[in-house]
Amino acid sequence: MARAALRPLLAQAIATTRDAWRGSVELDLVAVFDARGCxxxxxxxETWGEDEVCPFGSGGDCFGAYKVQRGFDGFVENAGIEVRRMQPSVAVWRWDATG
Ligand SMILES: [Zn+2]
Structure with missing residues (x-):
């Protein structure tokens, strides 16, 4: 899906989640999407062991991200972020954009 079409969907996902948040700490939300087909x-x-978890090794930049926080509103891609170092992560919800 093209970034222009993806943007309003990801922005709405973040807004909906943020608006429903009732915690006392600031949420650090990011909407991720499959950028490289993994x-x-x-x-x-749950752990990053010997088994192949991502075809891109450590999960380095296998995803694109959309973030809205503290004045920033946009895509973050190729930031050198490894999924392996983000464990455990929590998926609030998922949406299959392929159909
Ligand atoms: Zn991956």
Whole structure:
């Protein structure tokens, strides 16, 4: 899906989640999408062991991200972020953009 079409969907996902948040700490939300075709199964890994979790090794930049926070509103891609170092992560919800 083209970034222009994806942007309003990701922005709405962040806004909906942020508006429903009732915690006392600031949420650090990011909407991620499959940028390189790994299917993002790497986000489901509970541990990053010997088994191949992501076809891109450590999950480095296998995802694109959209973030809205503190004046920033946009895509963050190729930031050198490894999914392996983001464990455990919590998926608030998922949406299959392929159909
Ligand atoms: Zn991956």
């Amino acid at each position: 299917g993002l199964g790497c986000f489901d890994a």
